[in-house]
Amino acid sequence: MQKWALVSVFEKDGIVPFCQSLQELGFGILSTGNTAKHLAQHGLSVTTVESYTGFEEILDGRVKTLHPHIHGGLLARRDNAEHLAQLSKLGIEMIDLVVVNLYPFEQTIARPGVTDEQAIEMIDIGGPSMLRAAAKNHEFCLPVVEPADYPRIIKAYRENGPQMALRRELAAKVFQETARYDAIVADYLTKSTFAADAVAQAGDVERDWPGTLIIEGVSKQSLRYGENPHQAAHFYMEPNATLATIARAKQLQGKELSYNNIQDADAALNILRGFDDFQSPVVVAVKHMNPCGIGIGSSIDEAYSRAHDADPVSIFGGIVALNRPVDGPLAERLSKLFLEIIIAPAFSEDARAVLQKKKNLRLLTLDMGQPLWAKGATTWKRVSGGFLVQEVDQAAEPVSWNVVTKRQPTADEQAALRFAWRSVQFVKSNAIVLTNAVQTLGIGAGQMNRVGAAKIAVEQAKTKAKGSVLGSDAFFPMRDTVEVAAQAGVTAIVQPGGSLRDDESIQAADEFGIAMVFTGARHFLH
Template identity: 45%
Template sequence: MTETTTVSDVVPIRSALISVSDKLGLADFALGLHRAGVRIYSTGGTAETIRGSGIPVVDVANYTGFPEMMGGRLKTLHPKIFGGILARRGLEEDDAALQEHEIEPFDLVIVNLYPFEATVARPGVTTEQAIEQIDIGGPSLVRAAAKNHSHVAVATSPEQYSEILRQVESQGGTDLTLRQHLACEAFEHTASYDRAIAKYLRGESVVTDFPPTMHFSLRRKALLRYGENPHQKAAVYSDPTVRTANLVNARQVSGKELSYNNLLDLDSALTIVRGFSTPAASVIKHNNPCGAATGERLARACQKALDGDPLSAFGSVIGFNRTVDLATAEVLCQPGLFIEAIVAPDFEAGAVGLLTTKPRWSENVRLMQVGRLEGPAPALSRRFISGGMLVQEADRVAAAPLQWKTVTETEVADALWDDVAFAWEMVRHVKSNAIVLAKDTSLVGVGAGQMSRVDSVEIAIEKAGSRSRGSILASDAFFPFPDSIEAAAEAGIVGIIQPGGSRRDQEVIDACNAHRIPMILTGRRHFKH
């Protein structure tokens, strides 16, 4: 008996086992195999589909002599099936076993799994229904064929059918390069399937927000032109477990393909506007807001947001939390403005027509429709670092004004409370050290990402210019010194909101009292690194 296996590069396809849940393209694929002289074995509904197309098929139950039972839970788990998949051709012991037990060697296995993820995503699905969509025989068949890819080709997706059929028709079988590629995809397929089941069961039992192990199964959505810079390759992947409106699964209504930076900026724009219940717009440049506003109508919010920093708005991306109507589109078509991309729940037909024909940039503008902004945002945020990943609760907790405390002798005027709330919501979206100035529920000045807080204050004031007078200043963390208060007073700022917590809080409060500027402490920090 020899102990080695002799493997030719091309393995002829003489028999195939087919058992699929997704029957897309199945009839044409099976017909192509039949015409190439391949003998087809199948089960249940798959066999009916193939037979219904006039293609001969051998029922697995007839072949094994063992009927399907237990409501279809037991179909293919039989030595005559797995022996035919796992047998190493050319190995004396395996060849003898095939002959002795009258086992048909399978050269091709086509299996895709029960739609577990689609089932658990349906509203009102019961645990019992979910459990019945946990495939047992399918993953076992896939893993067996992938393990023995030296002799067997395995298909787990209709997208793979055309290349398999091309090789069968041109050379009578599959080559080793293809079989290795299919085996890799097969193991990724079963790993993703198991992760989805584990995630569902973990959610059912609610073990912990930070489980001992975390697994991700992401699917490549598209290759991008390049990354942050032209010399960097890039791609975007989707997370099939995310059900709420999101950018990766958005429908592109118009425009050229999105870039890596476009996606980052659009995601930031969308994150900002979904935090407001009233019509809102956000203008993003280099992943920081240079404008944002709310208004009674979306068109008004849009104009206010653009007015926040007209110079920086050139070449920006914009996000909305309402359907973009014709009036809003007209605001976006104003002379001198250039917009890279727009994300919104939806676009009126008239707005699409205007945005894609009137401005000089209309040919390339990307319009991204994400659908209704409902449902909870992700509870956890994740960031990859060298050697691993940081996971934290997302900073999405709603503001708690009833817990805010005015610590100065001067109170905030009633008419300014909307601006106070707006400024505090916006500062969480700006890179630390973060300072924002708000007036008329719109952003008029931003100081972002500075190493010194007073530098951020001065940049925000410079950006706002004369609009700083009468504005509210929000800081994402405490003031370490009163120098920021002095700069705010000179600029005409009429209210300050910040977390507090510095050892010099009293010095900062004293500076506010000296200038009769009301100050509110929230007790909550909003760092964004």
């Protein structure tokens, strides 16, 4: 009895030698369209699907393999006499092997300027149908979706044939791949349906959400452990992750990234990219997902000095992210610290020579010319029994800039307030930052009450608190935070406003001669 392999692949690498080996093993090759032409051009004997089914391709190739002669041969059980009788009556041959990889929908939608029509045409229908049929009937029909499996399949046939363990493994791969593929298509269609424009500026969300949430990731790497050594962990990458993301960063040297490294590095990257519109060299130092120093300058060296000097104690063992390349002299300065990771667009040869002496130091590069987040991008967090999903906080500019005190902020204070407002967005709530116009001076993060966060920020800033400005991620529930700021010498405050007791905070600011601005928006970060 003739053994048949059905071959229909978009990715042609390795398919010719694979099919040559199959023919040597006695397989006949059934194939479609361009795959059949490609195999024939390389000297293989090919039976086209349309000649086998007696039905020509129609609708520009949209329908070619959706035919009983194909799916009957894929799905028939060889141990079912009734199935075999039906095949014989209808003249349908059994198909023993299916080799399919799918239309490149993911690569298509990643291309700049791709149209909706082009994307829709790259949604594969016949390929997933054949693969799923073969995977369902894997006991008798071997499904092959990954070219990397070609050599081991030939080896298995040359020995004692593919055994059930291999068949089950390949069937699982099929359903993993088709689930991944469907998730990408669903995500594309969902995002194009529920556009980000449906968010009201005042903060009331009028966005429609899909009835089913699909979260899809591709395995990137196993991790030694999670947050703690007793927790197993793995890193998955979104299939459409861009070169601007931590998931696509290139590691130049150093130890393997840990679970905590990846979280901290991602926090550092998000903070750094939050200052893109400042159009200045920026350096961020991060510890435990909070900034311990943010500096901007006329040069990346100056920005680094300010980020370092903002908190020279906490930067030890932290992560430094820079939005300009690192050269040799700056690398010398960085090498004097114990750091876990340095992130930058590039490292010069001199910088690499300096930093490679620190074997465990991880260097990451990525493309900071691309946006980090697409408009309307969402993030999610696991809770027991479900997921919380929200839009990424990309509200860089305040909703309003309303001076609510008798004293107006000076021009210098205005610049410092805008820097403080941008900085506090990335600090865990309750959050207070003291800054000048180019540098964080004191950061109070993650406290149970706001005045406690203010006291920590003031204590960290020490004498630098005098003449600084204060930024708060949320409103003041009472006047005590203003009083702490005044005692430290803070001259201006930026906060969202919106408390029932705003008047008390405004009155306190007026008493102390502090200028205060309400932005009309908060930046909780839990």
